[in-house]
Amino acid sequence: LTLVFAAMRQFRDRLRESGTTVDYYECETFADGFDAHFETYPGDDLVVMESPSYGTSDRLESLVEERGGTLDVVENELFLSTREQWEEYAGDGDPPYRHENFYRYMRRETGYLMADGDPVGGEWNYDDENQQFPGEGYETPDAPRYEMDETTREVWEWATELEGSYDTNPPGPEWTDPELFVWPTTREQALDALDTFVDERLAEFGPYQDAMLDDEWSLNHALLSGAINV
Numbered sequence: 001l002t003l004v005f006a007a008m009r010q011f012r013d014r015l016r017e018s019g020t021t022v023d024y025y026e027c028e029t030f031a032d033g034f035d036a037h038f039e040t041y042p043g044d045d046l047v048v049m050e051s052p053s054y055g056t057s058d059r060l061e062s063l064v065e066e067r068g069g070t071l072d073v074v075e076n077e078l079f080l081s082t083r084e085q086w087e088e089y090a091g092d093g094d095p096p097y098r099h100e101n102f103y104r105y106m107r108r109e110t111g112y113l114m115a116d117g118d119p120v121g122g123e124w125n126y127d128d129e130n131q132q133f134p135g136e137g138y139e140t141p142d143a144p145r146y147e148m149d150e151t152t153r154e155v156w157e158w159a160t161e162l163e164g165s166y167d168t169n170p171p172g173p174e175w176t177d178p179e180l181f182v183w184p185t186t187r188e189q190a191l192d193a194l195d196t197f198v199d200e201r202l203a204e205f206g207p208y209q210d211a212m213l214d215d216e217w218s219l220n221h222a223l224l225s226g227a228i229n230v
Contacts, residue, residue, distance in 0.1 A: 001159040006152040006185040007230035013151065014187065031063055038067040045069065049076040050083075081106055100125070130209040134219070143218045144196045145182035146189045156181050183226050190227035197222045 015022050023040070027033040038044060046064060050073050051057045057073045064071040075082065089105050090097060104124055107113060113120045148156060184190045197205075205220040213219065 002156045002181055003183050003185065003226050004230060006155040009151050009155065010186045030060065034063050034067050038069055043068050047072045047074060049074055052076060080110065085109060130206055132207040133211055134208050140216045140219050141200045143223055144193050146184050148181060152185050193224060193227055197224060
């Protein structure tokens, strides 16, 4: 919760600083948010990217129409592939659908890591080289940590006070400890996290990609999923 809502508010502030007008509603539900919006902007025309979650766009459209507005659902630009490409790939075929096959399809579609129709280096993947073991004495590079600013701390305090939050889910590994929220919530922090991965972790990510050690939660993994998702 802290990651999602803190990043949202950081983006809100970034847009405002750039001169963009932003209306930000803190509500329990989408319906409550639309109620607040259409009270200020009756009959407004809204635009939203198509949701990756099944049925969500239809639900939003009905909520908007119930309040006298209109909703234009446009293509989602946050994914490399489109729904149309998936339909083309899957076609009338029967499951199971293999990730490896779709991966190769997208490589051909985009041209990424391709040369004259063939994968660069001659192989589609190098999974057999990703199974080395670093050894018990291996020292994992330190994971990047980012201090909470006022905006992120405000969200963190709200999230930790919610009923059923971490008081009933005691911390496990370091990365789950709510007392140690260190994840990037701004674009600047996210770019720094990317640089840190490339400079300090990428070289040994490949060979140790499938490794696990009892006392290590991060090893050489990118730790960028949160930043990419927000």
